[in-house]
Amino acid sequence: SRLVLRDLSPEQGGTYHCKASTEAGAIRSAPAQLTVLAQDQQSCNPAPEPSLVELPRECPQDAAGSHYYNVGRCPPAPCAGSSGDQSGCGADVGQCCGVRRMEMREIPCAGFLLPIKVVAECGCGPCAQPRVLVQGRVTAADTGEPLRFGQIFLGGKKVGFTGYKGSFTIEVPPDTQRLVARFVDRQQRFVDAVKVLPFNRRGGAIYQEVKMLRKKEPVELDGSQSNAILLGEANGREPVGELILPAGTFLRPSGEVFKGKVKASITFLDPRDMATASAASSDLSFANAEGEIVPLRTYGMFSVDFREGESGAELQTGPVEVRMDAGQVWMPEHLQKMKLWSLNPETGLWEEEGILRLAGGRRRKREERTFLVGNLEIRERRLFNLDVPEDRRCFVKVRAYSSEKFNPYDQLEGVVISLINLEPQPGYPSNPRAWGRFDSVVTGPNGACLPAFCDGQRPDAYSAYVTATLGGEELEAVASSPKLNPNAVGVSQPYLGKLGYRRLDHDDPNLKKTAFQINVAKPDPNNVDETNGPIYPYRSLEECEEAPVSANHFRFYRVEVDKYEYNVVPFKESDLTSWTGDYLSWWPNPQEFRACFIKVRIEGPQEYMVRSRNTGGSHPRTRGQLYGLRDSRSVRDMLLENTSGACVEFKCSGMLFDQSLVDRTLVSIIPQGSCRRTAVNSLLQEYLSRHPPVAENNHTAAFTMLAPVDPLGHNYGIYTVTDQNPRLAKEIAIGRCFDGTSDGFSREMKADTGTAVPFTCQER
Template structure:
């Protein structure tokens, strides 16, 4: 009866279907039993605990387990609860919820979401337990808890060990009698049988190889340069390499017991060398001899960086990273906005796949690859995520002003600038499938989707112009990047004739007779590293890292080469010292000491005899040598970041046998650096020896320096830094220190001195030379330390530079700009600074100490400026907005608005004016637009045409070409563009001048469907009469109908020839993948009057097409034509360029060059849809 009362009482308290006290448990359903209120149990010995709620119903359900409750509230629950009660947090008993739940006082309470009715989850429950009161009882029963499981047997195979189990006393007040721990012996698992079978010898005890006691392997190991390799480790290759021995001081080793069965593989490991595996050949002899030569370890190098992508929400994006090295990378890590991604979540290796992308995935991604020798990071790629229904590109074009002729003033704005609009060239989503690929099969960019043709009414003529009205996602314009230039001696300018150019160890091109070269950058090239090798042995092999414009177009470089020093004869049997220093009147920076018998042949044999030694040193104390510096002075740090170096000198060593001319290596060479030449004391502790990897253009550490005092003379004691090295592989060596005080300097280039935002030039090579100031004379730099170049984009360039926050003049720098071999002008600093013109406000400008190179001497060129690179202070507002940015703010520097402080360069205004009806920026090939009126109808095939005109006149005159559609039904009678150029007076004939005038070439239009013979009108300014037309040109035009009417003798009209005629016709045509290059080459030929030569001097009587005679009366009033030429400049469509031959200043012209205001109005508008 007492048992029945107890059950009834517990059912009443629990409030759910069934409860079970001590012992077992089982599931209970959502049905209910009405408890009998008449049955009651005496509660004097029991009491309820507080309510517990340690879990929430998210995830799989609500679990109020006893072990979890005891974890948080150990002292508040008894060891053996008698019952439990569960209610929701809204105080509804569990039986009333209709949910399927489970309960056991010994386990707890739980509710599983998957067991509920469809669409319903568990409620949030709280529980309490019924526990005995803490009253000492004389009759309390002593209870042991259950035994635990036996512990795992720790025995090795076929051996005996001891395992344990334990129990605990469950009594509250009495101590239990008996043992709490038991032990027993256990037998380990049976040992696996050795499955290895040896063809020769017997299996060793470890069962990981065969052993032949009567055989010995003898070997000799040499380093990459052929020198003995002491300390190389000899191991048996395999999943678990086994160490045998190391090589002695001669590089020799012996390993007994190795079987010559052609199955045993040895591995040789040496610092800075790639591991070498060699198989012991099959032999019946008692001794095998191995002669081994190691290869230099290849540092990790990024072959392929991840590419930026745009995706819509829900799509898939993949980023790929390819890194090469020896050994290969054994680990890849991916980072999102600087945070390491969880490998277990993304399952990445060298490829990172992001599925079902969302806005949370927006940001930058880069990889870091590593092996036992180090790590390297890739460049960051940006992922743009766009909503499902959001436009892929902003349909509204942003403002882009072009300058109009001065007599075309807009009434609405009273301005001579007109907004033609422009679309960004950013990546957009396009029509991509959801496939996983490293590179999208089709590249999509934001571009022009709609244009309107408008006509601006000026004074006496109509000017048509195409205006962008809408942007959209289009297929990107296919472009090619080109690097061209010339390789010349740094001292005399002598060209390196017919030299070889290497990339990744493969010859890809050669220089011409004048040292010129042109290279199309291979697709997917991330870093262009070229090595120039002189076959005539006049110049040092030179490795250059050449920035290029990834958007396409050509960049021009002048490669300065160091001339090899004449060789001196030294004896290999004696100690030889060679000085490193080229500055007259100054002590050498360092010296090389070569001990006796240190020269080796390529096969490792010691060389005895006379050596022809040539040591060429690039001395940074001579500022003129900065342009000859090799590579970009960077190395890869321990964490994989690209870090800068500051040089104290570079040297190239060439050792050869005096008789046979065989190249020699040298070991155990010491380099002694004079500590007095290091003007920054903190650099003494970080100085290292480096060598240049010609394939990657990165510097690799060769060794450390240590200080040593040496007596020089009777009283003088000097400190030297001593470093040890081997000379091999004809590498360039460097005395450098890593430098972490870095900043960025913002610089922009412009097409004129108006410094308008819309007149910025892209593709300009900006160069910054870091200088070291002489102590006490901060404005008189004594040596350069680093050389960096960056290509300008649409928002200028950010140049890396060393800087210091505490001392503003600790570092100074020279900055210069070059476009196509032409040096651009910096803003003047005298007679006084003009912050508005320079682009930097005060007082920061004074702190930077801006000085143009002609500041103190007007006879010096004005193509560079110097500044103190003062790091901006974070608590000073006027230094927070450029032009100097701290190193961690590169993105802010690159994206800085035009209003932010920056330094400026400008081009000298040329005697030429270009106007295109369809605007096109020749600096940016991606700005090309599909339109029948495009001056350049086919991207990547830019064809430039010029006609040479001779003028018999005492004055230099302007000549115009007006170019219209001639035979194509889509363009007939419509204007392509205008070209105006001023003639250049002959140097020998004062009454003769000539002009090379561009006109639009005939040929296919953009749809490549039908040719158009361009109708070209050549119109000299003033009172001129056509004297003659080249007879061959006239014959060609007559034979290639239709023939244009030429009734007006003041001008010449023709339907431009389809063929590239050449100098015999006075027509000059060049096709190139870059518009600027095509024009430069064609102009050079036109100036020279030949089809294959070039000249910067106009030859008035050579290769002429037209001759005009003009009146002697001096022009005193600007004609309409001249007004346009003088006012428009080159800003109109980004296409104006001063030619090399037109760059000299004209001091004898009486024609005013100032701009005047003019009015505009739109007479009609024609809408056009692109694509």
């Protein structure tokens, strides 16, 4: 179907959505933004927007010592179609705002001129179409065992398998709004995992760890007798409820009653166990009567698998009774709203099966109990849920940074921020009673807004546990002890005190620093201290998403050794649409990114910065011209005295963006200090001599080579990884370089393994 709007005026611009309704229910589309331009208004402003890049430390730009320079950018917005274009929108014909013209400038630095290309003019052109990927691993939640060769489904269609180590890659189909993937263990050891996976619409790969719940060992039941199975009785806890199976309830798919021996496996996911949150399926959402996707708060999920005792054939059931202990519901208002739900594995949405109603109790251990009772029929293998629709919702603003300097220009995109809603123990906010739901959002250029349950009356009615990962690497949260610094956390007082911010290691320094917990206190609109974030009312999503960096927000940052990257042609690795086709582009192909690193060993009493200078080596269009600089500080080897190692990126040799000629990049490796090269890896030396031309190495304070075209490996001290995500390619290559192997990974430097060039440095 197609919607055509004619004779529009600028005031009709805004946010629109479509709604489809049938007798079975309703669903809304994702919102779409309509921009209506006046007759003489341009959809792509030729003047570029400001965009700052950091220059080398030898290139201060003013008396204050600023190292930032405005290179400009063109926002990759769709261009409007012409008046004669039947489609009406440039998106259909692939026209987007982009770089039309760049110009070269030279920046005076200490002892040299630094070339830099800046955007001079924007204009409409073909849209960049980077691949959108989700990569990751699927493992068992209890043991970490990989799901080997498991099936992957998108909707009802099988799209692939996991690898031997549980790894997977999913290419996100165009126009996907909600990516629902189902992972199936063909050996039936695990419950099917239905995951709503976050992805970066701007292109590149997002990394996700998927956890699967191991099926509970089956028990034998007599199909001719009534049976009761407890839900959530493990680890000495009181059961959440029970499943009552009347005599004669088991059915073959033909409808024939089965009264023989039944093997029953009931796997319960208990939200009172914090470790189960990562293994929960879906994102706990359902479509209400208006078609709006709204959240649920869970009290437990269970998967059922009934099979004939001898043949192992699957069985269905007639009406069975689900009884939930009302004493496990700590919020009294939830007793009236509790429902039974089942998960649609294709949409990832929960569908209502029935209402749980208060019924008379029965005695157990001399105690009268009241139960919530509901009924269902099990006709297919689905996951079931004891849930409450919750309308007390807010958004939490979180940003991720490349360092703890929290520079607004150094925000990280493509970081997966995850929030788990907790129900605190009264009086013990750091000891939650249970988790209720979870959400994951990918950071964009302005951070991320995560949905969360909140309360305006009791600040600690709901709390949240927040983490951040980038390519499998956990980012660090801002410390809350020994002294809480509101400027570092990013939230001003007194609201910060009301939110009760605590990093995971607040009371125990041995715990990890990669998560924080807060009370999700709904902001009071009459209190000026609570109207500037980081918590926003649910109807203020746009305000949250567009909030300036000066507004209150929570922060994560990356902990890594000192490093610096400079590209003559600016490119933001988290936004693949910012790639520009130019002979001096560091990455010549926006669909595939090849990262190259060289390992340097340094004998010396301290850690040293090591620079790679990368210029054109053999291509006639770039010979002698700078591609970029890379600085990396060496990391001490904990086992070797006065020895450190550095993994330094260099520009890979290969085709340039026009894919016509290979360039052998001329790479110079220069430790910053009083250093002397003592040797060169013999295999690398032999390779370079057999692949002329050979670069001169007359200067003993540096190492120069025309970079190899072949990927080589750890025996040469060269580490090369290709991936659709530049950051992931670099992370994998660095891990191998630290480890000194071609297939391993380490965060601890092994300076004497897999090294290309050793230097000896004196203390300055």
